[in-house]
Amino acid sequence: MFTRRQFVKAGVAGVAGGMLLPGFARPAIAASRGGTLRVALTADPLSFDPHLTGNLQGRGATQAIHDTLFGISETGELAPMLVESWEQPDNRTYLLHLRSGVRFHDGTPFNAEAVIYNIERIRNPDTKSIRAGEIKALDTIEAIDDLTIKMVLQYPFAAFLFPFTDVAGCIGSPTAFEKYGVGKSGLNPVGTGPFKLVSYSQDTETVMERNGDYWDDGKPYIDRLILRPIPTDSTRLTELETGGVDIAEGLPLQNIAPLREKADIIVSERVGFQWEYFGFNAKEGFPFSNHKLRQAFQWLIDREALHQAAYFGTGSIGFSGILPGHPFHDPTYRPYSFNMDMAKKLLDESGVGSAEITAYLRPEPIKQRAAQIVQAMAADVGIKINLEQVDYANHRAKLRSGDLPMDMHGWWGYRPDPDQYLNILLSSDGSYAEFHGYNNPAMDELFRSQRAETDQAKRRAYFRKIVEMMNEDAIYVPWHYSSDFKGLSPKVKGFRHAADSIIQYKYLSLED
Amino acid sequence: MFAFILRRTLAAIPVVVLVSVMVFSLMRMLPGDVIDLIIGQAQADVSEETIAALRKQYGLDEPIYLQYITWISKVMVGDFGYSLRSYQPVIDIILPRLVPTLQIGLLALVFSTLIAVPLGALSAVRPNSIWDRLGTAGTFIGASTPYFLAGGLLIYLVSLKAGWLPPSGFVPLTEDFSESLKRSIMPALTIALSLTAILLRQTRASFKDVIELPYIRTAYAKGLSPTMVMIQHAMKNAMLPIVTILGLQLGMVFSGAVITETVFAIPGVGRLLVDSILGRDYPIVQALVLLIAVAVVLATLFVDIVYGLLDPRSSRA
Numbered sequence: 001m002f003t004r005r006q007f008v009k010a011g012v013a014g015v016a017g018g019m020l021l022p023g024f025a026r027p028a029i030a031a032s033r034g035g036t037l038r039v040a041l042t043a044d045p046l047s048f049d050p051h052l053t054g055n056l057q058g059r060g061a062t063q064a065i066h067d068t069l070f071g072i073s074e075t076g077e078l079a080p081m082l083v084e085s086w087e088q089p090d091n092r093t094y095l096l097h098l099r100s101g102v103r104f105h106d107g108t109p110f111n112a113e114a115v116i117y118n119i120e121r122i123r124n125p126d127t128k129s130i131r132a133g134e135i136k137a138l139d140t141i142e143a144i145d146d147l148t149i150k151m152v153l154q155y156p157f158a159a160f161l162f163p164f165t166d167v168a169g170c171i172g173s174p175t176a177f178e179k180y181g182v183g184k185s186g187l188n189p190v191g192t193g194p195f196k197l198v199s200y201s202q203d204t205e206t207v208m209e210r211n212g213d214y215w216d217d218g219k220p221y222i223d224r225l226i227l228r229p230i231p232t233d234s235t236r237l238t239e240l241e242t243g244g245v246d247i248a249e250g251l252p253l254q255n256i257a258p259l260r261e262k263a264d265i266i267v268s269e270r271v272g273f274q275w276e277y278f279g280f281n282a283k284e285g286f287p288f289s290n291h292k293l294r295q296a297f298q299w300l301i302d303r304e305a306l307h308q309a310a311y312f313g314t315g316s317i318g319f320s321g322i323l324p325g326h327p328f329h330d331p332t333y334r335p336y337s338f339n340m341d342m343a344k345k346l347l348d349e350s351g352v353g354s355a356e357i358t359a360y361l362r363p364e365p366i367k368q369r370a371a372q373i374v375q376a377m378a379a380d381v382g383i384k385i386n387l388e389q390v391d392y393a394n395h396r397a398k399l400r401s402g403d404l405p406m407d408m409h410g411w412w413g414y415r416p417d418p419d420q421y422l423n424i425l426l427s428s429d430g431s432y433a434e435f436h437g438y439n440n441p442a443m444d445e446l447f448r449s450q451r452a453e454t455d456q457a458k459r460r461a462y463f464r465k466i467v468e469m470m471n472e473d474a475i476y477v478p479w480h481y482s483s484d485f486k487g488l489s490p491k492v493k494g495f496r497h498a499a500d501s502i503i504q505y506k507y508l509s510l511e512d
Numbered sequence: 513m514f515a516f517i518l519r520r521t522l523a524a525i526p527v528v529v530l531v532s533v534m535v536f537s538l539m540r541m542l543p544g545d546v547i548d549l550i551i552g553q554a555q556a557d558v559s560e561e562t563i564a565a566l567r568k569q570y571g572l573d574e575p576i577y578l579q580y581i582t583w584i585s586k587v588m589v590g591d592f593g594y595s596l597r598s599y600q601p602v603i604d605i606i607l608p609r610l611v612p613t614l615q616i617g618l619l620a621l622v623f624s625t626l627i628a629v630p631l632g633a634l635s636a637v638r639p640n641s642i643w644d645r646l647g648t649a650g651t652f653i654g655a656s657t658p659y660f661l662a663g664g665l666l667i668y669l670v671s672l673k674a675g676w677l678p679p680s681g682f683v684p685l686t687e688d689f690s691e692s693l694k695r696s697i698m699p700a701l702t703i704a705l706s707l708t709a710i711l712l713r714q715t716r717a718s719f720k721d722v723i724e725l726p727y728i729r730t731a732y733a734k735g736l737s738p739t740m741v742m743i744q745h746a747m748k749n750a751m752l753p754i755v756t757i758l759g760l761q762l763g764m765v766f767s768g769a770v771i772t773e774t775v776f777a778i779p780g781v782g783r784l785l786v787d788s789i790l791g792r793d794y795p796i797v798q799a800l801v802l803l804i805a806v807a808v809v810l811a812t813l814f815v816d817i818v819y820g821l822l823d824p825r826s827s828r829a
Contacts, residue, residue, distance in 0.1 A: 044787075046598050054550040128566050130550060133557035183599040202598055202605060203787065204682070204779040230680055230777040234664055238672050238679040393544030393792045396552035412555060424557045431557050 031494055031509035036224040039503065040236045042250040044203050044229040047186035050170030051122050051129040056413055059167050060502040061206055061227060065105075066170035066191030069096070069115070070161060072416050072499075076327045078161055082110065082171060082192065091156040091454055092139075098147040102215045104173035106190045112143035117174040127182055134163035134420070156452040158459055159417035166415075166500070194220040194506035203229055214506070221494070221509035240265060240487045246510065247492060247503065251485040253312045253366070259487065266488040270497040271315060272323035273414055273484035277476040278374070279407035283437030286405050287357055292350035293383075294474035298336045300343035300377050303479045310370035315482040320467040321411065321425070322418050324481055325499055328460045335471060343381050356384040359406040362395045366482075367408055374408075399435050407436070410482075414499040418463055423447055426470060438475045520816055524809040531805040532798065533580065539789075539797055540576045546596040546792040547572070570596055583798060593795040597788075602795045606781065606803065612682045613773070613780035615692075617765035619700035621758065624707035629754065632715025633742060636723060647712050654709030659768055663702040663775035670698060680777035699776045703768035707761050714757045715750070722750040752822055759815030763808045 045061035047053045053062050071079035078086075082102065087095045102110040119141055122129045137157040142150050153160060163169065176190035189197055194216070195208035206227040210220055228245065230236040233252040240248040241264075251259065251267065260267050278297060280288035288294050303317040319336060322329045361367045368389070375385045385406070390398065398404050411421045424430040427447050428439040446469065450462035470476055484501040494507040547566045551558045567573045571582065586593060592602035635644040671679035677694050685692045722728065723746055731741045769782025777783075781800055788796040 054554040056553075125562070125565060128562055128569060130554050130556045130558050130562070132562060133559060183594070186599055201608070201779065202600070203777075203783055228681065228777070231783075232664075232775050232777070235667055235680045235775060235777055238667050242671055242675065242679060244678055244680070391544070391790055392552055393546070393549040393790070394542065395544070396548035397544030399552075400548065421555070424555075 031221045032511045033221055033509070034223050035510035036226060037222045037247070037492070037505070037508060037510060038226045038228065038245040040228050040230045040239050040245040040248040042229070042231060042236070045200075045206055045227065046202070048189035048197060048200075049182075049186035050167040050172060050189075050191075051118075051127055051131050052182075052186060053167055054130065056501060057227075057229070061208075062167055062170055062189065063193070063502055064195045064208060064225065064505050065189045065193045065197055066167075066172055067102075067193050068166065069164040069169035069171065072165050076325075076416060078165070081165075081169075082115075083164075086161075088454070091158075091452060092153045094151045094153075094161065095144070096149045096151065098149065099215065100147055102192050103213060104176070104190050104192050105196045105211060106173050106176055108173050108175045110171065110192050111146050112149050113146075114174050115149055115171055116141050116143060117177070118171050121177060122168060131163070131168040134168045135160075157419075158451055158454055159419035162415070162417040162420060195225055198224075205229075216506065220506040222505070225505055237487065240489070243489070246489045247495075248487040249501070249503075251487050253314055253485070256312065256314055256485060264490060266490055266492075268486045268488060268495060268497045269314070270325075270484045270499055270501070272325040272329070272481055272499060273501055274410050274412045274482050275318055275321055275323055275478055276370070276408075276410040276480040276482065277321070277478045279404075279409050279432075279436055279476045280474065281402065281405050281407070281436055282475055283402060286437075287352060287355040288405060289437075290350045290352055291474070292346045293352050293355065294477070295472075296343045296346040296350065296381065297378075297477045298471065298474055299339045299346065300381055301336075301374060301477065301479055302338040302377060303336075304338070306370050306373055306479055309373055310366050311480065311482060314485070315480060318478050318481040319471065320478055321422050321470065321476070322463060322467060323414060323499075326416075326418070327456065328418060328463045330464065333464075333467070335468075340380060347381055347383075354382040354384070356386065357405045358386045358388055359408055360395055360398055360404055361387055361389045361408055362392055363389055370480075371408055400431075402435050402437065404435070410480075413501060416499075418466075419447070419451065422463075422466060422470075425476060426466065433475075436475055438473070440469070440473060443469055443473075516820060517813070517817060520813050524813060527809055528802065528805050532584065532802050535801040536580050536583070536798055537576060539792075539794055540579070542792070544792060545572055546570065546794075549791055550597075583795075587799075587802070592799040595796055596793045597791050602799045605784070605796060606799055609779055609781045609784050611684055611780075612778050613766070613769050613782060615685060616696050616700050616703065616772075616778065616780065617762075617769065619696055620703035620707060620765060620768070621761065623700055623704035624711050624761075625758065627704070628708045628711035629715050632712045633719045633746075633750070635712075635716045636719035637738065637742065639720075644716075647716065651709045651712050654705045654712075657705060659702055659706075659771035660775055662705050663699065663772055666698045666702060667775070682776075682778045682780070695776075695778075699772045699778055702772045702775070703765060706768065707764055710761070710764075711754065711757055715754055718750045718753045719746060722746045725749075748822070752819065755818055755822070756815050759811045759818075762811040763804075766804050766807070 041057045043055055043057045045058040046055065047058050048062050048065055050062045050066055053059055067082045069081060069083045071081040073079040082099050083096045084099045085097045089095065098112060098115065104110060119135065121127050122131050122135060137153045137155060137160055138151060139154040140152045144150050170191065173190035176188060177185055180188045187200055194211055194214050196211050198207040198209050200206050208225040210223050214220065230239060233250065236248045237251065237255060239245045256267060259265055280294050282289050307313065307317045316324065319334055324331065359371060361371055371387050375387060378385050399407060415421050425432045426438065426443050427433055428444050443466065446462055446466050450459050453459050453462065486497065488495055491510050491512055493509045493511050496504055496507055498504060547563055571579060594601055595605055631643060631647050635647040638644060667679045670677050677698055682695055683692045728741060728746055731745045766782065769780055770786055773780040773783035774786055784796060785800050788800065
């Protein structure tokens with residue numbers, strides 16, 4: 001039995017984390033059966049179509065209904081799930097051996113044909129799946145037999161299988177997809193997962209029930225799962241404190257310290273959930289097309305002050321896009337310190353003199369606090385930053401148009417391989433790199449090299465070079481790694497805090 | 513009277529059309545659309561071709577006036593389209609959401625009327641008394657407290673500290689009467705706070721005007737008790753402006769619902785409106801604004817009719 005403090009430490013150490021799937025050995029403790037687990041989410045899932053869902057809540061709910069092809073082990077490696085084992089005969093070919101005896105909720109069999117149907121559905125332009133970009137390296141896919149699939153890539157890509165640990169790898173029943181079509185499949189999901197959808201009422205609740213025929217060893221333990229979207233932080237927390245829900249996600253950071261002192265709530269922390277950066281627009285005509293001006297920000301940012309003020313001391317300061325807990329993360333990599341003299345020197349060398357920049361913020365209190373601090377620090381060296389808050393859609397539109405002079409963003413939500421997001425940000429054909437006007441052939445070459453490499457140590461070395469080049473070019477200036485916090489009632493057992501924040505409901509049970 | 517009602521009804525139609533055009537254009541002028549939001553949340557690498565195809569599928573690539581014509585011609589036949597985010601028919605999303613908003617709104621109106629009318633009348637009859645001072649202080653607090661603060665305080669004090677009521681969610685009256693009431697009281701009180709402030713000032717002023725009229729003095733001179741004078745003689749005339757305010761408060765109920773339903777996680781039209789604006793879910797925003805505009809216009813019409821019945825001189829004006 002963990003004490004509350006041990007539980008938190010375990011979360012920090014990542015023992016409770018990983019996305020941790022079958023095969024992850026644990027002491028055999030018989031979990032209680034039955035009961036209804038109520039979870040407070042920050043937003044509504046909106047859709048359960050794995051190929052269309054966008055937000056984190058949609059991804060989480062979709063993964064309760066659909067199993068993914070792969071899982072992630074505690075150490076960040078690919079783990080078996082619907083794919084029981086796999087081989088890589090050469091660096092462009094994969095052979096996947098599927099689990100046998102698995103059925104969809106509608107009784108139809110899970111097999112190679114179903115997997116191919118799903119992947120082709122993502123690739124079909126008519127589906128207009130936002131996941132298509134994640135598997136664009138795929139050239140051909142074919143069934144060798146009923147339970148074996150052969151995938152051949154257009155080019156070597158070491159991180160290719162990782163998207164299949166998330167919604168791109170969720171396999172739905174082809175019969176159901178055909179029956180409901182692209183539009184209505186979102187509310188009529190049929191997977192092989194531990195839970196079946198019973199009812200969905202937007203902004204009210206999503207109700208799921210146990211899949212009694214689930215393939216995985218007597219799981220899940222709870223009978224019923226209720227997901228309630230509660231957008232206001234304080235209300236969500238009060239629901240947890242008064243016993244209205246058993247788990248609450250997105251705990252407000254200012255409440256973390258007092259909550260840890262409470263005996264009737266468990267605070268679970270998973271470090272390395274997202275990284276924050278200041279992004280600059282390097283296109284001609286923007287002040288940050290000047291390399292020295294961008295570099296000055298590496299020195300004028302007091303990361304420790306930002307960490308304390310914006311994050312209430314939670315998470316940790318950071319210098320790269322590779323998050324703590326990842327095998328490629330290096331905690332000793334701390335290339336910059338707060339140094340106003342250095343910042344002023346770089347500014348003098350830039351020849352920019354004084355600059356006035358408008359930074360657009362999304363409606364997030366953390367971003368606002370951080371931006372105000374950076375505003376003051378930049379003012380000390382003569383750079384005036386005007387802050388303007390816009391809503392999410394507007395922010396994205398401005399980012400996409402390439403009109404943002406300065407972008408206070410962050411890669412939100414862990415991805416198991418850094419290629420999955422750094423490529424988008426840094427490769428010249430990545431959408432975010434295009435928004436920021438970033439194009440560095442040397443960087444492109446580094447990405448090509450790490451993708452072709454199957455040796456993990458060599459890939460790690462390549463990513464170190466990528467991060468060093470990112471910092472040197474200072475298109476993005478990383479400054480923080482934040483944690484994911486969840487509040488649990490002590491009666492919730494079996495909780496494993498996944499790095500991507502998605503709750504693995506099949507391991508949870510309720511005990512009084 | 514029939515001609516009066518007809519005249520007012522016809523006059524309301526252009527107002528509703530104008531509101532729909534304004535909302536339609538303003539929403540489309542905002543930067544960013546539903547596609548931006550979905551892709552932004554997923555932080556995915558989506559090709560320009562896919563974005564263009566999605567825009568085409570949703571009809572977002574057409575000129576605004578064409579989009580408006582398509583929309584309004586469908587609305588005429590009762591088709592409000594599909595939600596851009598959840599692909600459900602708009603009407604199926606909106607109709608169930610009216611129940612919580614109307615239930616809580618009506619409860620708020622009942623609360624505010626029960627508090628404001630007696631207290632306002634008492635303040636008018638006994639100026640500078642403890643009731644009058646209480647009313648003035650209450651008005652000040654009620655009018656100046658934002659909904660999110662009032663709601664947050666209620667949740668903190670009543671749910672967390674006292675443990676009397678559940679902090680959020682909604683249960684329909686038909687499903688579980690007592691649970692429904694428990695979950696409706698705090699949001700209704702939150703909305704009622706500012707309604708009460710306005711209604712109280714109006715009631716006080718209205719009664720004050722009436723009790724100074726000669727016919728009230730006559731009633732007193734006839735030896736009637738103050739209570740009888742108030743109920744039998746002052747009430748009918750004093751209630752005229754109060755009825756007007758009550759009717760117009762329907763708009764305030766909807767605006768109060770926008771924040772209150774978010775704080776209390778109530779699946780009503782207020783929260784739907786906020787989520788849909790932020791999510792650029794145009795079909796829902798358009799349908800909701802049209803619905804609210806029609807409701808406010810109908811409420812105003814209703815007030816006019818009641819006013820006309822209470823004071824026939826007004827319907828001849």
